[in-house]
Amino acid sequence: MFNEREQSMVLKQQTHxxxxxxxSVAPAKGAxxxxxxxxxxxxxxxxxxxxxxxxxxxxxxxxxxxMAENLAVQAAASGEEVVLLDIDPQANAARWGDRRExxxxxxxxxxxxxxxxxxxxxxxxxxxAQRYGATxxxxxxxxxxxxxxxxxxxxxxxxxxxxxxxINDIETLDLVRGALTVAGNPPAVVxxxxxxxxxxxxxxxGKVAERLYGFRSCPVVTHTLRAYANAVLPGKTASEIDPSGxxxxxxxxxxxxxxxxxxxxxxxxxx
Numbered sequence: 028m029f030n031e032r033e034q035s036m037v038l039k040q041q042t043h044x045x046x047x048x049x050x051s052v053a054p055a056k057g058a059x060x061x062x063x064x065x066x067x068x069x070x071x072x073x074x075x076x077x078x079x080x081x082x083x084x085x086x087x088x089x090x091x092x093x094m095a096e097n098l099a100v101q102a103a104a105s106g107e108e109v110v111l112l113d114i115d116p117q118a119n120a121a122r123w124g125d126r127r128e129x130x131x132x133x134x135x136x137x138x139x140x141x142x143x144x145x146x147x148x149x150x151x152x153x154x155x156a157q158r159y160g161a162t163x164x165x166x167x168x169x170x171x172x173x174x175x176x177x178x179x180x181x182x183x184x185x186x187x188x189x190x191x192x193x194i195n196d197i198e199t200l201d202l203v204r205g206a207l208t209v210a211g212n213p214p215a216v217v218x219x220x221x222x223x224x225x226x227x228x229x230x231x232x233g234k235v236a237e238r239l240y241g242f243r244s245c246p247v248v249t250h251t252l253r254a255y256a257n258a259v260l261p262g263k264t265a266s267e268i269d270p271s272g273x274x275x276x277x278x279x280x281x282x283x284x285x286x287x288x289x290x291x292x293x294x295x296x297x298x
Contacts, residue, residue: 068106069286070163076298077157078289081183081213083168083176083206084190085199090220091189092119093255094281095167099139100264101282107163109139110156114146114175120167127262139165146175149182157297164297176203180210184296185289187218188242192232200240214288218245218281224252247281249274 072078080098084091092115099111113120124141140161144152146169153164168179180186188203190196200217207215217236219229233244249255254265254274265274 069283069290070102070107071286071290072162072295073298075157076295077153077161077164078185078295079153079164079166079183079297080285080289081166081168081179081186083179083186083188083203084170085176085202086190086196087170089170089189089191089196090249090255091170092123092167093259094187094189094218094220094249095165096120096123097255097264097266097278098282098285099141099165101266101278102163102165103138104266105282108161109163109165110161111139111141111165111167112144112149112152112156113141113167114144114149114179115167115169116175117170118143123259123262125262126260146178149178153182153297176206177209180207180213180215182296183210183213184292185285186213186215187245187285188215189220190217190232190236191221192219192228192248194235197232197235197239200236200242204240204242214292215242216245216288217242219248222248222250224250245281245284247277247284249277249281252277 070078082091082095082098092113095111099109103109111120111124113124121141121143124137127141128137140156142152149166156164166179166183169175186207188200190200207213217233219232222229229244229248236242236244250273252265252272252274254269254272258264258268261268264278265272266278269275
């Protein structure tokens with residue numbers, strides 16, 4: 028049990044963290060309210076609602092963070108006010124955000140906004156983002172099954188499970204299924220990543236994922252393309268460094284698919 032002094036210190040630390048998150052998602056002082064595009068938006072969420080998509084994986088090196096980053100930028104380009112929440116202890120997405128804009132003043136105006144967050148504070152962080160006008164929150168989850176993965180899935184309206192079409196990766200889906208069950212079984216699909224350009228390994232991998240672990244497979248597969256890797260160092264995405272390239276096309280289709288799945292959901296968790 029905490030004594031009175033320790034309780035006061037914990038409360039002050041938590042208040043400081045919450046204020047830091049609030050400052051990260053709040054519009055810059057004097058900035059006009061964001062003008063949302065309506066014609067190009069693919070998400071059909073009710074006014075005031077925020078859609079939450081979690082990108083998770085049980086195994087490291089699957090391209091999970093790259094997927095989250097690329098989806099966040101694509102969503103922003105499609106008219107959403109996006110917050111990318113990085114709850115992975117490695118904080119790769121947060122560091123990518125630092126490289127994306129090194130000017131602190133300009134960072135306040137960024138879309139998407141990238142925030143390093145604690146998984147234990149996910150719900151209030153999402154509520155804060157919603158209060159300041161976010162329409163889409165993408166959670167970059169940890170690269171293994173732990174309470175953070177469960178927390179991300181619990182808050183999510185839709186879950187993308189990043190997985191390479193290899194047996195060592197596919198066999199980890201059993202642990203992911205367990206985490207999703209604990210989280211209440213939110214709608215989820217396996218999104219195969221880093222597929223070889225030749226062959227159709229993902230087709231057989233998808234059959235195995237469904238037969239053994241009950242996962243549907245996303246029809247959009249991302250491949251091992253240089254644009255994904257080349258974009259990371261300057262804090263960019265595939266669609267920004269090569270808008271007409273194959274990687275950018277994959278991201279656009281993955282975003283369209285994600286929106287189509289979210290639009291089928293009857294009630295959002297953060298409406």
